[in-house]
Amino acid sequence: MLVVAAALFATQAFAGDPPVVNAPAGTLRGEALEGVNAFRGVPYAQPPVRELRWRPPVPAKRWDGVRDATRFGPACHQPPPRPGSIYAPDEALATSEDCLSLNVWAPADAERAPVFVWIHGGSLVAGSGSEPMYRGEALARQGVVMVTVNYRLGVLGWLAHPQLSAESADGVSGNYGLLDQIEALRWIRNNIAAFGGDPDNVTIAGESAGALSVMYLLAAPPARGLFHRAIAQSAYMISTPHLREAAHGAPAAETTGLELARKLEIRGLPRLRAMDPQALTVQAAMAGYFPLGVVDGEVLPAQLVEVFDRGQQAAVPILAGFNEGEIRSLRFLLPPAPADAAAYEATIRAAYGELADAMLRRYPPANLDEAMLATTRDALYGWTAERLVRSQTALGQPSYLYYFDHGYPAADEAGLHAFHAGEIPYALGTVDSTPPDWPKIPDTDAERRLAAAMQGYWTSFARSGTPVARAAPPWPAYGQARAYMAFDGAPQPGEHLMPGMFELVEAVVCRRRAHGGLPWHWNVGIISPPLPDGAAGCP
Template sequence: MMAGLAALILAAPVSAHDAPVVQAPAGSVRGEALDGVAAFRGIPYAEAPTGRMRWRAPVTAAGWDGVRDASRFGPACHQPPSRPGSIYAPAETPAMSEDCLSLNVWTPENAENAPVFVWIHGGSLTGGSGSEVMYDGARMAAEGVVVVTINYRLGVLGYLAHPDLSAESTDGVSGNYGLLDQIEALRWINRNIAAFGGDPGNVTIAGESAGALSVMYLMAAPQAHGLFHKAVAQSAYMISTPALRETVHGTPSAEDAGVALSRQLEVRGLARLRAMDPQALTVGAAMSGFLPLGNVDGHVLPAQPVEAFERGEAASVPILAGFNEGEIRSLRFLLPPQPASAEAYEAAIRAAYGDLADDMLARYPSGNLDEAMLATTRDAMYGWTAERLVRSQTAQGQPSFLYYFDHSYPAADEAGLHAFHASEIPYVFSGGERTPPYWPAIPETDVESGLSDAMLSYWVSFARDAVPSAEGQPEWRPYGEDRAYMAFDQTPVPGAHLMPGMFELVEEVVCRRRAQGDLPWHWNVGVASPPLPAAAECR
């Protein structure tokens, strides 16, 4: 009945004084009428504890009386400035607040029981927001999907763990606040999305980069299970995850990292940390090298994500996952210094990889050192993760689909950014009409619009019924059939067994490091790799 009421309201003629209104359980909201779509922005889904209450789980947002204005985005969560020269930087610094837990909804006219697509923004768990220009949901909503983008706490405000914080928690844990925000957003969606015409029983969580890392965290977090029914992970990275109270895989405990940060900032005690200006604290933590990550606390995250997936403990849902050919071209800060010569490169690989050195040099040869190093880090972080995700979900009997984005265009190629990290996002969302100001400009051609139409259709149909399909385009077969995948170049091209041998080589490296237990397994690879442990039994 509520979904039908919302549809009637949205279908009514609109004017400057007659904007669309939805009566949701949380309260009534007035949005903006677009072309066949209504947008509702800045809706609070939770309250972030601030000041003396900072670093606690989110509190369910109180309802409101009257009709709330939902025509403008809410403030972004506190974050440091973008890297100088970053193509990902926004046109201007967004308004920021600790009270930042809001979401945005785009819904088609007359929507009822429509699939729901929840987008979790990237940004290394340090930056970004659900209001970024690339994530405008109007075009996808016009295809019959209710699109939701969310804000969640970032950086030190979202992921600080500390013994004193754990001591005051009823669960005896700390950190993971940004992840708890995401779970609370999914709970809000479960209670309210029907009023916007969405089906709470058909929710897809999706994200890119740190958003895809968050998708994996949510799949591994029991509290989130049942709140979503499909997952999309674009350029996810299944790195080793710190534990709350012990050193694992060469990474100090999350609590120790919190204590170390307090010392670096020369601010002792929670009361003083909570009294700090949130932006000064955020910038200071970033400059001190604080790396925000989820932590294995036995409560929110019971196990390493890699273990949750291989033991079948992650959410058993269909998945669509993939990565880009040029991931590292725009992330060169992840690369170690390049050796002076091919001979030095080969010597470093042989010293580090021992019995696997020949395999490494065959896959990442010294003929072009730049390309070899780009591919080594790309595969270790993104390629291996994508294939491991679809393999894990296939083993659970779930439809699983792998993609490889290898498309570029003149402006990107001229900048040395062929198929760079996140370059697939505009093709899924806006067709290239909405990108950050420093992004290589996507030309208005039939090739670009055709590829975008195809990718949008594949993503929408996956959100609708777990089968990615596009009219007039090739069938996208599940991974389990001959390790099938879809390549996106000028057009979608189906294939089988992507990069033969890549997954097995990286899996062997990861297996050995996991078995030894005192090494991370992600970007310390190639010429930056410590000596590889001896062979070990793997699952």
């Protein structure tokens, strides 16, 4: 039916004319780029302002006439970027509660092309689908329809509160940003054929909080069937608050909402809804509010680790990985260094007990900085990436692991070898569109070859579920050999990445889960609480 719709609704523009698409959502006029048609700022849901704040998204109504789609829509409300951050954009983002829009880049001759949906990162606090590094011209020229999505951030996107739950037909609150992502995927299912995309071949992809969102979508029953493959770059499978009960060292999400209102000295939902959205966003962040998904039994049925352990996630192929230097650009996640190697060893032994010898072998004190960087990297990103490919492999799905270990002069000189998000411009083909303080990627044949290979792998995975790149080695599935692809100057396949890493982190996580009162994310290494004694079923 949707294939027929594409033929009926798509309007072929004459040479030199802007492209016009008549989709089920309405008629759009976009911009013709070199071989690519771009449509920006397309609403997929109604503005969640005032009376719709903290409610599930409402599908956008079909508009009349021809809608201009040549400009990006505003970003969702977010605090100003951290001063000196390499991730800060070159100019302040225009923000609004009327931010639920998406952007489409399609090959000019697209017909049932694979669809690649990029979910931006930013800790669920910041970011936008309009950021130059996420723009889709390069991947569209590789034959995919690329879509970027805005979703509600911070307190406006993730707040849980008893009064909000009382308003809900399902008796739950929180997860509004995730519901936005699901609504965007519904819009794509219903409309993307008009742009030449195949609604039956959709890949969701993201980095950092975007990859956390990919995992939420894999776990969320309402998202089932809306996508067919997944790419998770630097995902982190951390513990998640429950709606009405304290769990794993975190208070109930509703309790956190009540405490935030107390800190802001605002009583009752009407006053919260009446507050200026940008002021609310900034004040909530300053008060220590940190957004995460909520285990509510409806959108997120259980902790991510539990969903994946039970095999209840979406059974789709996955491509997942992490970077050697994840924490080099995220040093705020590290505690102060110990005085010396002896202090480090004593602290590790006191915290990890019978697992201390394994910790010290894996993260030896000979170089304290590198040991601490690697400990946090593996606990957050390395363990998660391998857990994802192991879980999907267990479901019988083709699964592919990568390790990005690529450095270049500007990054290495800044002490940022293979830093967090450093793979994005290579995979998305945006090496000339990085933020202003990002270490400049040199324009060399070697860099271009690496970028071409990664784009080839990513787009072929979106096309068929198998990553293949021209003039690059075959990428073996993870399988029993625990195969992976390393990106270090050039793609290089290998087996059994970082032997012992996954098993060690899994043992720590298992014991913390069994204890029930401890989170299992960045409270590791020298700031780890005493590790609980071995529990039944834990290594």
